[in-house]
Amino acid sequence: MIFAANHYWIRNAHVPACLLVGEELWTTQKASDQLLNVDLEIVEGVIAAIVPTGTQSNAGVASIDLQGGMVWACFVDLHTHLDKGHIWNRAANPDGTFESALATVRADSEKNWDAEDVYRRMEFGLKCSYAHGTKAIRTHLDSAGKQGTISFEVFRELRQKWADRIILQGVCLVSLDYFLTPEGEKLADLVAESAGVLGGVTFINPEIDQQIDGVFSLAKERNLNLDFHADENDDPNSDTLRRVAEAAIRHEYQGKVVCGHCCSLAVQEDTEADRTIALVKEAGIGIVSLPMCNLYLQGRRPGKTPRWRGVTLLHELKQAEVPVAIASDNCRDPFHAYGDHDALEVFSQSVKIAQLDHPFGNWAKAITSTPADLMNLPKVGRIGVGLPTDLVLFKGRNYRELLSRSQHDRIVLRNGKAIDTTLPSYTELDNLLENRISST
Incomplete structure (x- = not known):
């Protein structure tokens, strides 16, 4: 050949x-x-x-x-959840809503997420990604309590095993109030020891600014980059993206900051959205949109047709010269019942969901070189002599x-x-899933 x-x-x-x-x-x-x-x-x-x-x-x-x-x-998948992936057969979302997804994952993790379970499902996702043509992945890892220790140990093992095939980055995932506790400081240390990224979910609450400041302080003390889940909802009053941008400016933060989802930006008044986008640009924040997962979750009401697509203001952000990426997010778990870790599918669906055509312009960068830059991988996701x-x-x-x-x-x-582009068979996980179901 x-x-x-x-x-x-x-x-x-x-x-x-x-x-x-x-x-x-x-x-x-x-x-x-x-x-x-x-x-x-x-x-x-x-x-x-x-x-x-x-x-x-x-x-x-x-x-x-x-x-x-x-x-x-080769593709770069900036926002995934390899630790949640492929649990649908034992932990289906009963109604497809965000709230049910949270509850279902929480229950499954408490029962099943030991090292073997997380390892096998994460590696299954890596096999799919590699066969489809992905070279670098950032995965969020549920990290509250003992799960952080389990999942980061698995992450480090897989990162080493797959180092010659996929560049793997890990981000801790907890609600931001966790970082105001001694356990949160220990988690930040674990992330630093694992050469990871500090991350969490921003929820509007009376202490949100204090929580965001606390995360920035922990990141600066440990020289860590930051990656937030922000405003994954359709509430125009959910403005944590703006608050993260203001904090980055206030702390004179020099590391990389990525914010994912940012859905509520699309339902805010133009003047408010424009103000937030300007602050995001000033703060140097990158935005990653997850069109497939958000289309699945957002606006879902039983028996009702969804009225919106759940994506953030991709075009407006890009026009403001904010780095914009798209990514897979969840695969075959309660947050998204579908997906195969195929970045081409992510691009294809994103084009249709968010109208990234007429012209296509340089949107191809959103799943290649732009996320690579946000992951500090300057030679990945591009084509050039010497590469x-x-x-x-x-x-x-x-x-x-x-x-x-x-x-x-x-x-x-x-x-x-x-390379061999044969995808792993779903039967690889059957024994694991059957054992977990029968033991609960």
């Missing part, structure tokens, strides 16, 4: 211009949907050259003609072809070699 060779060309490929390092060099090429028609030379697993298609001879060197198929950098050949090759020749089929026949290259 050509991808086993040490030197070969990928010819006649369409690459999103926004994913190319040094894309300004390509401004002379007229590009529909900002897709560039290029040939890529691969030598010893590294991209050695990128040239306009047909402009450089590759005589005597193996090559493959993609016939105009698209080539992307590893970590690419995903599709038969779809443009966005409309790409997003009209599943692209299940994609080719994933890591260091120039094609």
Whole structure:
């Protein structure tokens, strides 16, 4: 197979211009949907050259003609919950609401989330992500009480085991009031010892500003980055995103801050939303939207048609030059009954949910280089000479072809070699799930 060779060309490929390092060099090429028609030379697993298609001879060197198929950098999934994943068969959400999801996960974790259970489900998610073409993942980990110790130990083990395939980052997940207790300080120490990210859920309450300040202080003392779940609701009075931005400015915080969900921003008055976006920009905060999960949960009322999509103001944030990413969030658990850790599906559904087309522009960065930057991975999620050949090759020749089929026949290259893209069978978890169900 050509991808086993040490030197070969990928010819006649369409690459999103926004994913190319040094894309300004390509401004002379007229590009529909900002897709560039290029040939890529691969030598010893590294991209050695990128040239306009047909402009450089590759005589005597193996090559493959993609016939105009698209080539992307490997994906970066900034916001996941690998520790919750794939419990639906034993812990289904009875009505699909957010409140039921919280209660169902809490009950399941208390009964079942020992190290073996968390390890097997997390690794199943990693297998899916890798086969689909993801190179880096940030996962939130429920961390209150003993669960933090269990899950971070599993996380560290999996991070080491998968280090040659997936870059894995871990974020603790508790409500922010937890950090005002001695247990919260111990958790911050555990996160620091695990080279993780400090995180939590922001809920409007009388002490919310004190809680946010406490988290920033703990992060500064331990030199940790921050990642918040913010305003995952449709209440226009839920303004914790603004409060996080004000705290970042007030603390003169120099680390990376990411806020996920931020749904309520979309139901606030324009003047209020604009004020918050300006503060987010000033604070240097990145936003990650989870369109698939929020579409599933938000606005759900039994017997009623949902009236809104649950996504934040992606276009307005992007126009304000706020870094905007999209990500998987939950997979096959009470917060989202579906999903397969496939970042292409995330992009495809996000395009349709949030209308990220007309034009597509540089939205491809939202699942590649933008989340990579927010994870401090400057060489991931982009295509350039001298970078590893970590690419995903599709038969779809443009966005409309790409997003009209599943692209299940994609080719994933890591260091120039094609990997096995066979997805793990759900039967891998049957024994685990059956044992847990029978023992409860």
